[in-house]
Amino acid sequence: MEDSGRKRILIIEDDGHIAEGLKLNLSLQGYEADIAPDGVSGLRKWKTWQPHLLVLDIMLPGIDGFSILQSIRLEDERLPILILSARGSSEDRIQGLTYGVDDYLAKPFNLEEFLLRVERLLTRVSWAGVTGERGASGLHLLPKIYTFGGNRIDFSTSTAHVGSGKIALTEQEVKLLKLFISHRGRPLSRKQLLEIGWGYTGVVTTRTVDNFIVRLRRYFEKDPQKPVYFRSLRSVGYIFDHEE
Amino acid sequence: MVRHYNLDGNQFLEAKTWVVILVLSILVAIILAGTITIFAYSQRMARLNRLQHEFINNFTHELKTPVTSLKLYLETFLKHNLSREEQIKYIGYMILDIERLAENISRILDLARIETKTYRGDFVLSDLVQTVQQFHQDNRHLFRSCDIRVHNPSGQPFLYPVNQPLFDMLLMNILNNAIKYNDSEKPSMDILFLLQKKKLHIRFEDNGIGIEKAERGKIFRKFYRAGQTENLSAKGSGLGLYLVRNVAKMHKGNVTAGNRQDERGAVFTLILPLHHQKA
Secondary structure, eight states, X not given: OOOOSSOEEEEEOSOHHHHHHHHHHHHHTTOEEEEEOSHHXXXXXXXXXXXXXXXXXXXXXXXXXXXXXXXXHHHOSSSOEEEEESXXXXXXXXXXXXXXXXXXXXXXXXXXXXXXXXXXXXXXXXXXXXXXXXXXXXXXXXXXXXXXXXXXXXXXXXXEEETTEEEEOXXXXXXXXXXXXXXXXXXXXXXXXXXXXXXXXXXXXXXXXXXXXXXXXXXXXXXXXXXXXXEEETTTEEEEOOOO | OTTTTTOOHHHHHHHHHHHHHHHHHHHHHXXXXXXXXXXXXXXXXXXXHHHHHHHHHHHHHHHHHHHHHHHHHHHHHHHOOOOHHHHHHHHHHHHHHHHHHHHXXXXXXXXXXXXXXOOOSOEEEEEHHHHHHHHHHHTGGGGTTSEEEEEOTTOOOOEEEEEHXXXXXXXXXXXXXXXXXXXXXXXXXXXXXXXXXXXXXXXXXXXXXXXXXXXXXXXXXTTOOSSOSSOTTOOSOSOHHHHHHHHHHHTTOEEEEEEOSSSSSEEEEEEEEGGGGTO
């Protein structure tokens, strides 16, 4: 990751005027800013451009802001994210904070306040000094080792000890497992799984989800035909749960 | 008791049973009907409540977005010395934001006016063809991107009592939708005046994305917006066509929606009974 010294800020905002105004101000402030007008391109740009901070709108075409937030948090717990939304009620703020947002500003906002919050968020990250090693430490909400049934998942090494022995987990498997664990006991729809887990939108590839569940069951279920942990919910999706 | 009064127990009990059964079943029927009515009514109320809640959410968004943009640019102007070129560009944005805001405000005022029936102006006998042409002439600047043509094959004028402000509102909403729900390179709209069985049909044919069959009955409902409601991105107030239908009704007419047969596009038909002109 080459660094031009300037902090990169990604703006995911569908209103062209607001997005451009934000970019203008952030550039004048000395940051490098870029705009993504919808959720799918926002997630793609987050992966490829690796910004230091994310300014996120909630009401977006395609994947909405809360799903983007959850999707990013599965992989990167530390990236500072600031939500900028017309929805300013405490329910919305609480929902955002639950999903792991760092700051929440309601529209219309004060420009100076926005810029100061951005600066503050970036300063805090530079103290921690870990912007380079993203993903590796993205797990302070979940324990590094998670056990259920006879299975033990070690997220620090991306391995799992299951009934049939030790297996190495792919990045996507780790992501999906984190998503299920963080939603333990609550149903996840195929749409949610696709949007948060893969960053897809639309109905094209819900088969992808089903195939993936088959794989997880093969790993972790004693009898994959009669799953107890990764259960299907008719016309809803899937639910992950287990006894203590 | 039966033995005491020396009655024919069977007959007596049988009759009583029948009466009891009859009364009970009537009672049950009434209770059932009542329950169903209450249930249907509460369902309706719940739906309306949900739509109203959604409307407030959406409308808040529609109002806050231009305000946010305006505030952002004004604060930027205060903070920085921008070049003249940049200033002109951003002032252009601000003017567009103000237009958006003004449009939203007049939409909500229209709704209030229609619901309280406190609209201005009387119903004046006017030629509808001319009214439509005049409207197009007056608002040419708003529909620059759209090719609008008015056709009147019969050549005759259609006199009808029209409330000018309300009728303009109807035209404005139909034309706005034609442009909004349109992905053609050059949006176009043909307005046809046709006489069918003593009724005047004014057909508004566009070349947009059309209307799905399942949506046709619903799009005139208050707060209803076509497309997915769970989708947080859908924009609009859900009021435009509700206003259109109400204005049509106030003119003793009706409006229907469908798709064009000849090519892609939606068609809205305003149907007005022509015998009114003699009254």
